[in-house]
Amino acid sequence: MTTPIELRIDFEVDGLSCEGILTLPDNTGGPFPVAVGASGFGGVKEMLLPSFSRALASEGIAGFIWDFPNFGASQGEPRQHVDPPQQARSYRAALTAMENHPAVDGDRMGVWGPSLAGSHALATAADDPRVRAVVAIIPFIRLRPSIEPRIILAVVRHLLTRPFGRPQQMIPAAGEPGVLAAMTTDGAQEWVENLASEAPLFRNEVTVGSLWNMARWSVAKKVRGIRVPLRVIVAEADSITPASMVRKAVRAIPDVDIITYPDTHFEVLDEHADAVRRSVTEWMTTHL
16 A cells, blocks of 8 residues: 655645645655645634545545635635635635646646635636536535624624724634624534644634625635536524525536535534545546
């Protein structure tokens, strides 16, 4: 059995240097097909993603993961600021970096991602003709109509103070139910705590402006343009990215495969992590 090779790859997004890790199946030089993926809301590349890269490499597919601008080892200010359009652009920049790498076959590239990154994978598959396959894991489509009133108040305060140049206010990315945080359901706090030890650059906070950006981000219409094989993984008890919303968004796509679990958002990434990795690897192996 060959040993996967990990290489640090830096690339630019909007003039900012982003740090990524390319995992190659071995040191023969390839060229290998590649699947690129990033972290969900507020996460960094050391959380969850490396196990997917290793699974892909075990089947002869390179895996590329990276930190979004403003997070982890990547440049960008303000720190911990979620900018969905910029994150989606980073997917396209990652594909360009891989297309230009000598160990990668630029004609066989796929995209994948969990939660908010699943949203970006869908948007990229719709926009970028270089994508040959996509897997979206419990993907964010748009913000749910019902929002915690305290979150709305925090966003309103942000919008009122922003013109005066005040520093970005921060809010926990994940917290226990009842706490003022971006995510408080589906076991968000426990899941984040379990993975934080593997990610020294992770900070459990985002700017309040991130929430305003999330309210304005939607891929509900964009996904209709996907014309490559798509696999979507949904969770029936998911209150963060509801399964019904995901199904409605992808129902008109010609080639879509939907895998369903009865669980909540983070249970899919925890209790079914092995099966989800196999699903991603199988889809990319079949279509790349």
